[in-house]
Structure formats: structure tokens, C-alpha cells
Amino acid sequence: MILTQEQQDMLDGKYGEGTAFAMKIQVAIGESFDAKRMVPITRAHVALSNQEADLWFAEKLLKAGAKCRIAPTVNPGFCLSFFKNKSMVSKEDADLMQRTHNAYKGLGAVLSYNCTPYIDTNVPNYGEVIAFSESSATPYVNSVWGARSNREGANSALCAAITGYVPEYGLLFDENRKGNILVEVKADMKTPYDYHLLGMLGKKIGNGIPVFTGLPKHISKESLRNLGAQLNTSGAYGMFHIVGFTPEAPTIDAAFGGVKPDRKVVITNDDLTEILDEISLKGNRNIDFAMFGCPHFTLEEVKYIAEKIKGKKLKKEMWILTSSHVKEMAVRMGFDDIILESGGFIVPDTCPDQPCWSHLKGKVGITESPKCAYYPQRRGIHFVIRDLETCINAALTGEVK
């Protein structure tokens, strides 16, 4: 890879040890993908995770004097004040989150603690070269906004925020953004939940860039968010196209760059039913709690729940995870009061895969998101997956059919 004088100086330590370390990692990534050069970025999003490896890496960079040139937005850990007030976290776990907070603050990140920056806080323009990690974010910025990001890891995105550059390869080039798998959707796609299930069909769809046809004319931001999130739970996808909808796929020909697809996959209602059977606990049981907001719920989704449960009492705990500004809007608009009165909580700045949920270990939850069900398995928390309506009813009655 050929570096500019400035990039070489970064690598050689003239901008400090921390920047040199970040640049060294990026050069190694670039070389593994045969990149020829580094190009500047204008935005970044780091999938902070508040896990040991995340803290280890952030503190290592901070101690070495690194500072972000491009202040990145960050993913949630858990909301310290919320969980401390409820005495739901051990001192050890609270200390971990505090250290993570301090490390990212020190590095100069925007402490947004939200995994859907592409909907409100960090929205790129068409063609913008950026470094976005977070599995629901990368496909959204590439596919829906037409910005250009590789499928960055949390670490590589943080390195990019520090140096202000990314190696040029993959989805930064026109020719690598063409679809290669035709996915004809014959299933009924009515609600955002259906897109959760469609996204979980990564094994059937296969490796590459899927081009979807047969989807409705209008597709909500929640549906698009869910599709990307689950494609990256069931596989590894940097982008997708929806013919006649996403900006780089005005026609099927444009989506494939005039070339024939390598594969053709047809998705029916049966596929959605089969995948649900595979990933969800069986129904006809009592549940202990409901959890929503993986990825973070929008204000509209919060409103939907508030309207459904207004004036009723929940039999089971309900946790709705959002960004802090959706929470603020929910407070302002009265949704927070409605949900609190029913016995549920809007939780800001928090991810389902965090130690603050230790009281749910061994319990059975219900959620509409396969991603929410997937990662906490390691914490001994398991889920029934159903559409949002069924989940809300289950929280009201305590059982799911």
C-alpha cells in the first residue's frame, strides 16, 4: 500500500503512539484486502460494546495518547444511572461501564450510546466515504443512504475515527457494490417483524450482495433496520439492494451491473415459518418478561406500544430499549408515563447483551427480534420470538400461544 506523507508520519509515530497503533492495524487490514491506498472519511460509528475486549482496546489506545480526528457516534453499553437507581448492577459491572464511558470520552467520541445512528444522529449523504461498524448500521448506510462503508468491526472503525482514513477496498468501489444474488420474495411482507425473519435467512441467501424483488412499494425505516440487523445475525452482509427502492438499484439491471446473478433464491411464507421454528423457543408457555429494541426502537414503535397497553396492567416486565433522545421525546409526549403506569420501562442507552440483565438469567423472555434472542444465549437468557402484537399480548397475559 502506498501511503501519503501524512499517513506515513502517522504510522511512524509523529502523531503519537496511539495514532501509530491505529494506523498499523489499518495498514494490515488494507494489505489483507490488497488495498492500494488510504482515503479520508467524513463520519464514523463505533460499535462500543462495554465488553472486556472493547475496554481493553479503547484503554490501550487512550493510554497511548490517541484522540479521534473524526468524532464517532457509539453503540450502547448500559445506562449507568438507570440501572444503578434500580440496584440492578453489581459494583464490578458498574465500574466496567464507567471505565468504558471514561475511555471513549477520553478518545473524543460522541457519547450517543445508540445502535441506530443511521436513523437520526449520524446520517450520511449519498456517496460519502465513512467507517460504520454495528451490524444493523453498515447495511443501512450503504444500501438505504448510498454512503460507502466496509463492514467495519468496532475496532477497525475506532482506528478509522482516530486516523481519519480507511484503506480503499471492497464496498468503497463501484464495481464491488453490484448485487450477485437475486432474492425473489414471495412471502407476505406486512410488518417490520416480517423483515426480521427475512433477514434471518442468510444461510439460504448465501454469501454476497442480495438484490430483493417482490417487496412492497413503501418500506419503513424500522423494516429496513430489521432486515440489515438480521442479515448480519444470520450471516455477514455489507449491503443489499431493493429494486425500485434503494438508490443504487433503480432497475434490476442497475442492481446487478448488467451482469447475470450468480444465484437465484425464492423466499416464501414457508421459509419464514421454518426459520422461526429454528431460532425461537417453542410457544404455548408462560413467559417471564418481554424485551424490545434490538436494534433500538424508534419513537413510532414506542408510541405503538403505549397505545396498545394504555390503561392496562402488564403481568410481566416489559423493557423497551431506545436512544436517550427517543426516551426524552417519549417523556415529553406522555408515552413514558403510560408505559410506566402499565408496569413497563423505556430504557435509554442500553443493549440486551449487557451485564445489567443478570436478573434475567435462566428466565424465558419474548421479543420480536431474532438478534435480541441470539446474543444473550451466552448469558443464559432465552427467548420466544413472535410478532410485536403477540409479544405485547404475552406481556399483558403472561403467556404465549
Added chain:
Amino acid sequence: MDKKKFSCHKISEGVAEAEAIISKDDIMFYLIEPETGKIIEPAHDIEGKSMAKKTLIFPSGKGSSVVQADGLYQLNQRGNAPKAMIIQYPETVLVSSAIIMEIPMVDKVDPEFYEVVKDGDLVRVDADNGIVEILN
């Protein structure tokens, strides 16, 4: 028996030698038990088997952009990370995790390798010189 050497392309530097374990499915290191290196993901091709201290041969990574690094970190802390990794479809999350955790990783191995390699073979990965070798 003849030693078999195959060319490959370096992703993460280093040299390592270990017993092979082959997965047909993509791997997400977070659903691997750090204490044993066993895959705990339901319905995975190598569910229940351990990849600790082995040469792990698999198509690609999958899963969210943080859990690969954390999964590998947790395995590494307990000495149960794979010794080396051979993949077919590099993706940035997996590649950056391997580089940061300093685990040798290669791709673009001569297709013939995949015809002959089996579970349990002793496989040496020399990422620096671009060579994969079956030693048994």
C-alpha cells in the same frame, strides 16, 4: 507420506502448527464457550466440538461487529483461541479481530487443499511466507 504444501495469501501475520478442524458454516466466536473452546451455537456444523488450540478451517465470519473480537479475546485469555485460521471469504470484522488478537490467518488457499484436508490433520500455517502445509 508426502508432505503437502499449498500456496495462500496472508491476512494476519504469524506461523502456527495445529490439528485441523473444519467447519462448513461461518463462525461467530461469541457463541463459543471460552472455558472449553466448544461451539455452543445451536444447529451449527461443528456444534459441540472444540476449536481450542486448533487450525480452524471455515468459510467466513458472521455476526455483529463487536462479538468476534470479544469472543476471540475471551478464548485468548484462557489459552483456548484457535492457533491459526484458514478462511475463504475475508470480511473486515473477522480480519481486524484476527490482526488485533495476533492470530495467524490466511485465505486464497490453493483449491486442491480443500479436496485433501480432513479433520485431525496436522496443518501448519505460515502466513508470513504464504504457505499452508499438511504435515501428517
